[in-house]
Amino acid sequence: xxxxxxxxxxxxxxxxxxxxxxxxxxxxxxxxxxxxxxxxxxxxxxxxxxxxxxxxxxxxxxxxxxxxxxxxxxxxxxxxxxxxxxxxx
Numbered sequence: 423x424x425x426x427x428x429x430x431x432x433x434x435x436x437x438x439x440x441x442x443x444x445x446x447x448x449x450x451x452x453x454x455x456x457x458x459x460x461x462x463x464x465x466x467x468x469x470x471x472x473x474x475x476x477x478x479x480x481x482x483x484x485x486x487x488x489x490x491x492x493x494x495x496x497x498x499x500x501x502x503x504x505x506x507x508x509x510x511x
Contacts, residue, residue, distance in 0.1 A: 428471070
């Protein structure tokens with residue numbers, strides 16, 4: 423996925439959700455296409471999140487931090503990641 427694609431994917435998923443919310447009566451064919459697009463975006467986002475997680479772990483190992491963290495090392499707070507499965511479709 424290109425840079426910022428995770429952000430773009432989440433934005434597109436939000437647009438799909440908004441589309442469904444705005445429908446009084448959903449066109450089945452259009453709805454199915456939106457669901458397919460959403461599934462594709464979620465799969466891509468999961469892969470990108472896994473890739474980022476692996477990169478963070480690699481950087482963490484390079485810093486020498488891991489299960490045996492050195493005393494006195496600063497702890498950095500990170501926001502909770504977005505779980506693609508928690509996004510309603």
